[in-house]
Amino acid sequence: MRKVFKEYGIYQSTLLLNYTNILHGFAPFSLSTGPVDFSNSQAPELLDFYKELGISKDSLCFVNQVHGDQILSLSTSSVKQGVSLYLQENYDAIITNRRKILMGIKTADCIPIILFDPKTDAGAVVHGGWRSCEKHIIAKVIQKMRQEFGSASRDIIAVLGPGICQRCYEVGEDVATAFPRSVLTPRNDKFLLDLHKSHQKQLIQSGVPDSNIEDLKLCTFHQEKEFFSYRRDQTKKRHLNFLYLI
Ligand SMILES: [Zn+2]
Numbered sequence: 753m754r755k756v757f758k759e760y761g762i763y764q765s766t767l768l769l770n771y772t773n774i775l776h777g778f779a780p781f782s783l784s785t786g787p788v789d790f791s792n793s794q795a796p797e798l799l800d801f802y803k804e805l806g807i808s809k810d811s812l813c814f815v816n817q818v819h820g821d822q823i824l825s826l827s828t829s830s831v832k833q834g835v836s837l838y839l840q841e842n843y844d845a846i847i848t849n850r851r852k853i854l855m856g857i858k859t860a861d862c863i864p865i866i867l868f869d870p871k872t873d874a875g876a877v878v879h880g881g882w883r884s885c886e887k888h889i890i891a892k893v894i895q896k897m898r899q900e901f902g903s904a905s906r907d908i909i910a911v912l913g914p915g916i917c918q919r920c921y922e923v924g925e926d927v928a929t930a931f932p933r934s935v936l937t938p939r940n941d942k943f944l945l946d947l948h949k950s951h952q953k954q955l956i957q958s959g960v961p962d963s964n965i966e967d968l969k970l971c972t973f974h975q976e977k978e979f980f981s982y983r984r985d986q987t988k989k990r991h992l993n994f995l996y997l998i
Pocket residue numbers: 916917918919920971972973974975
């Protein structure tokens with residue numbers, strides 16, 4: 753669903769809105785100018801957006817994303833509170849049970865995934881492109897939440913945000929061979945890859961109940977007025993997707 757905060761809107765999950773101790777959102781947009789570009793992390797409208805949500809700009813944590821499967825844990829005490837972290841290290845997921853840190857993932861076609869365990873109040877944000885999906889990043893994130901926070905898969909809520917949908921996502925044989933037939937539809941000599949479904953299957957294989965999984969069913973490629981798409985426009989612009997434990 754779209755929710756509006758004064759000048760800005762974000763896409764939110766009805767499952768996650770049941771919890772008042774978190775703030776989350778996908779792909780913020782300005783009501784007057786459209787999608788907010790997160791590629792410039794200091795853009796005035798982005799800082800304005802945080803302000804409207806009541807989030808301090810000193811509590812942001814972003815990482816250098818590389819389509820891998822490395823996970824940054826913010827549970828360690830080495831991470832300072834009250835300092836923005838724009839890490840240059842390569843990670844494609846962030847997990848924490850610490851309060852008042854905004855964990856952000858940037859996307860434009862890859863699937864952003866937010867995980868939250870209301871039993872242990874731990875959460876994660878994941879950058880789910882095809883390469884990370886092939887490396888089973890979701891399964892690894894859940895495993896790490898289990899190890900670090902004692903999270904049980906059955907309690908975890910998972911939300912898939914705006915990313916390229918299957919009918920827009922044509923891939924060649926080289927990519928297709930990394931995925932099971934159940935997430936591929938042949939078209940001419942290519943395939944259409946269902947990346948949302950592929951992540952969902954991994955969530956279920958990891959023990960997350962089907963009823964705890966929500967796909968917002970938003971496509972960055974064909975909903976062109978609402979989203980940036982790298983594949984459509986070769987743009988450098990990116991959406992922010994975030995989780996903040998209050
Ligand atoms: Zn589409």
